[in-house]
Amino acid sequence: MTYRTILSTLVGAVLCGALITSANASEYMIVDGTIPASLTGKPGDPDAGKQTAIHRQKGNCLACHVMPVPEEQFHGEIGPDLSDVGSNYSEAELRLRLVDPKALNPDTIMPAFLKVPTSEVHKKFKGKTILSAQEVEDIVAYLMTLKGSYSQ
Numbered sequence: 001m002t003y004r005t006i007l008s009t010l011v012g013a014v015l016c017g018a019l020i021t022s023a024n025a026s027e028y029m030i031v032d033g034t035i036p037a038s039l040t041g042k043p044g045d046p047d048a049g050k051q052t053a054i055h056r057q058k059g060n061c062l063a064c065h066v067m068p069v070p071e072e073q074f075h076g077e078i079g080p081d082l083s084d085v086g087s088n089y090s091e092a093e094l095r096l097r098l099v100d101p102k103a104l105n106p107d108t109i110m111p112a113f114l115k116v117p118t119s120e121v122h123k124k125f126k127g128k129t130i131l132s133a134q135e136v137e138d139i140v141a142y143l144m145t146l147k148g149s150y151s152q
Ligand code: HEC
Pocket: 053, 059, 060, 061, 062, 063, 064, 065, 078, 079, 080, 081, 082, 085, 088, 094, 097, 098, 101, 105, 107, 108, 109, 110, 111, 113, 139, 143
């Protein structure tokens, strides 16, 4: 390995670290119960969003919501059915719902998917968010495709 390649590898690693930090400590502006601007500037991918949403260690939305995902057996009913959320909410409204639902309802049990926990948490989770900014954008894009009734 030449000095040059070592150097560019190092620079790459540093840049990569910076990207991860900025994705986690995502900056956003709340306007009238919405986050109007994309968190990443990159369009969300609805297929990736669906996978993240139903993933039990990631979005885990099915723990609390019915969704039009017949291939998954267990759907929770603690939260509202999401089969038609794309008709009922705008992208900007859904973005805030995912980033920090407590901004809308301080008593909600729905997790804030892009908020760095402020209370004492295990050091494994310190400074970390449940999802990345792009994962939130992907889920928003997926939710926008849910425009119809569905019964399990
Ligand atoms: C621990 C349970 C829980 C989990 C997990 C959860 N939610 Fe929720 N969600 C709720 C509850 C309860 C509400 C009702 C509103 C409130 O509490 O403020 C809600 C409301 C919503 C709403 C507004 C729906 C409406 O019709 O008003 C959306 C959209 C939503 N959740 C999306 C999601 C998505 C997407 C995920 C996964 C990434 C998710 N939720 C994970 C509990 C949960």
